[in-house]
Amino acid sequence: MATGHNLAYASFTIYQDTEPPEFWTNYFGVSPSRAGVKGQFRPMPSGAMSSTPWRQGIWSFSSADAVISDDLTPHLRYLIERLQLPRVDLGGLIARTGGSMRFFCYWDNESGDRVTDVPEDIRTMMEAMGGTVEVDEYR
Template identity: 65%
Template sequence: MTSKHQLAYASFSIYQDAEPSEFWTRYFAVAPDSAGVKGERFITPSGRMSAGVRRIGVWSVSSKAAVMSDELTPHLRYLVERLALPRADLPELLRQTNARMRFFCYWSNETGDRVPDVPDDIRALMEAMGGTIEIDEYR
């Protein structure tokens, strides 16, 4: 069986050092796809142990395995639903823990004719909660 390379997916990440990753797992009631503590080595995407250590703690959930779409909208909506966003108390938690949060979007555009689709309501949701949306476009 061959697998088709997805042209889009997204992740939701929180970066901070104040709380262990288990704090965010309990808060969202979702197991992360990736988590780590500042100062620890980690497994790289190629499957090797990192030469250096994490510069900041991270807790992250991805849509890659759960959503089969070459558009961003289904991936972002999946993450919003899975994490029950928006959450009224999340901006204050981010402030208290000196954390940053973002949607990180992978966007393959080898042909150069694809335009990333991020719905206005999701842009507004992240802005209201103090987060960002970043798109990493590959050509």
């Protein structure tokens, strides 16, 4: 089934209101795919500004435009490599800011026969840093 887009992608996202997005950009050494500060209006894909502001601060880095695969593992490994995860101090930084972090995984399963492939070592790594792995399946 040719869809013109990946049937899977992943993003690493931090939610917190203490540090500005630039803090996380400097920390990871990569520009975010999305970032915003609580209370600021969100830019829409059209270039217009949304009528509702961010409900909380966000910094997110996605594999969607960098990895061509319908499986999650290459997307997650890409994020781990680019963000140099795991990081010993990351869990403490997240705790200090009162924030949370997660791998968000998009999983297109319209056919109903695809099985997600999040490796156990990645789940274990995220849990050890205080984060989660979430798969959002679309049918």
